[in-house]
Amino acid sequence: MTVAVDLGTTRNGDAAELDLEELLSTRLLVQGNSGSGKSHLLRRLLERSAGHVQQAIVDPEGDFVTLAERYGHVVVDANRTPAELTRIASRIRQHRASAVLNLEGLDAEVQMLCSAAFLNGLFEADRAFWFPMLIAVDEAHLFAPSMSGEHSEEARKASLGAMTNLMCRGRKRGLAGVIATQRLAKLAKNVAAEASNFLMGRTFLDIDMQRAADLLGMDRRTAERFRDLNTGEFVALGPALYRRPEQVRIGPTETHSKAGRPTLAPLPELAPEDLADLVFTASPAEQEAERRQARRGVPGFPPAAAAPSPDPAGPAVATRALLERVSQSPSISEPAEPDDPRSAEERAAAVDAIFAEMLQDPEAAFRPVPVLYQEFLTHCRLKRISGAATDMTAFRRRLSLARAGIGEATDDPEWQAVIERAGELPEEMQGVFMMLARAARDEAECPSDEALARAYGSHSPSRGRFLLSFMDERGLITADRDFRGNRVVTIAGTAWRTKLPQVALDSIDEARARRAARMARKSG
Structure with missing residues (x-):
């Protein structure tokens, strides 16, 4: 046809x-x-x-x-x-x-x-x-x-x-x-x-x-x-x-595009100063969007949630009334665990074993903390461990210390001061700060950009460099470089300082030895 x-x-x-x-x-x-x-x-x-x-x-x-x-x-x-x-x-x-x-x-x-x-x-x-x-x-x-x-x-x-x-x-x-x-x-x-x-x-x-x-x-x-x-x-x-x-x-068509062809429209009849005010003054919605964007740009700060749209099904509920409803509602918490016959030391040892098992996974450093926390709770339920040891805040703190290789219980007052200072940072950055503090305390070399990024949960070395500059700007550390470009980090408020790479020291000693040999040949 x-x-x-x-x-x-x-x-x-x-x-x-x-x-x-x-x-x-x-x-x-x-x-x-x-x-x-x-x-x-x-x-x-x-x-x-x-x-x-x-x-x-x-x-x-x-x-x-x-x-x-x-x-x-x-x-x-x-x-x-x-x-x-x-x-x-x-x-x-x-x-x-x-x-x-x-x-x-x-x-x-x-x-x-x-x-x-x-x-x-x-x-x-x-x-x-x-x-x-x-x-x-x-x-x-x-x-x-x-x-x-x-x-x-x-x-x-x-x-x-x-x-x-x-x-x-x-x-x-x-x-x-x-x-x-x-x-x-x-x-x-x-x-x-x-x-x-x-x-x-x-x-x-x-x-x-x-x-x-x-x-x-x-x-x-x-x-x-x-x-x-x-x-x-x-x-x-x-x-x-x-x-x-x-x-x-x-020929003509029966349907048309939503956009259509551009047509001229009259310009707004406003005074120049009014137009300038509209151009250079952000609206409340734009200001809120800029604040959310600024929070997204800082490591450790989650994106701010968008303001909920009003519910057309009914009037808005005041915050106080909503809290009263929640407090009066029946509890939906999990059933209480039976009395644990184990001692506190045994439960702590069991929690330590769970942490060690989780951190053995090389990809654990790159998983978000909430995901790791859910895995941790699953292991605790299987071993019937409950209480303060499974709290989210305690878990974040312990995870940061574990990633930095620091024991949770420490009597060192300097360490206590460093841990308190770490609280000024976002939670995701606290482990990175304490990793630097441990390296400075032990007079070890400064961790590489890859190691710092891994402790933060990222694969990008540039993230490690950004974390150092972020802490330096807030006065928590001082990051310097020697004449060979090797990085040296000093923890603020302490005498802790990372040392130069051993390769650099060896090269300096070799240069000195060569210079002494040349002087000896000239004098001979």
Whole structure:
């Protein structure tokens, strides 16, 4: 069955038609600068063919979700896992549902991964569901870039591979690619080369005009024609369109993008000083966001929770009344443990054994404290240990001391003063501070950046350098470097100081010996 899709009119006023059945075998490439009408052309094609063929649209800006209201397309929110998108795509082919993959609001790299998972799901569907399907990809150069850019190589390869499968191998599986791009130079050649139908819109760059003329078999001297095209006008060529280049004008559409074309709006009528006040004065919401961002930037401070939105179901409850309700509510604590026949020393030894077992895991240093605390409670329940030893505060304190290699019970007054001073830091940083204090007390070398980051729970050496500067700025330590660049840390309020690396001392002694030998040879 031959279906003619009405795209608009030609320069002579005749109907500009596209052979839909031929398009399924030969694919389509649309090219034009931003604002030339590419998305409008795709919308016109999708609307006029919606009742004849199954469709799927990869929509990076959310422009085509309005098709769902008029033509029944299923809008697939791409904020899902790759496995979910692949399964959804497979069911779309199975049930022959038209769909719009909405990628709006996602980062470019995430959009590439989501589109790859979705297209792979369509491509890898079971052979029994290889029904004809039109796959429209707007801004195709985002998903099939001609060269690697700022995106990761993994995302680029996945997206480019899916687009290549669509355009090169999709025909036998019933998939017909319709791709739109701003510039042919941005689009991977393997993807662009498989299209046999072309609709070339307004283009200004010389190299793009020449390439478009070459694709359409036009004389390069007539390439200026692309610069004179109006919005919504395209030069068409291909087996599904025309055998010779023909200029067409795309007709109107029944649905429209949510954004639409930019229109002029009146400027605000405010005095310059009022406008300056609006520009330079942060709103209460912005001030609160800045405070939360500042807290996120300091190690050890958790992100501040966003202010809860008012509950429309009922009036807000005062804090005092809420506390009274909680205090009067029945307790849901765990049932009391039976009396432990073990002595305090035996329970302490059991807790020590649990800590030692947990810290033997090399990945324990990188797990969050709440996760480790839950594991600790599980071990305590198995060994029937309860009481103050399992308190969260005690656990954090003991974990910091254990990571620093310091015993919890110490009678040394200097150590007690250092431990109290560590309380000025965020809990996650206290163990790092005490690790430095132990190295300074033992006159050992300063721990490396990797060791400090590991004690903090990070894999990044730069985090270790930041922790040192953070403590130095707050007067808890003094971090210096010798003339060879070796770091020396002094704990404030004490005489504790890390020593220079032994290699550096040996090199100094060797230099002195060589200098003495030279002096001896000169005197002899």
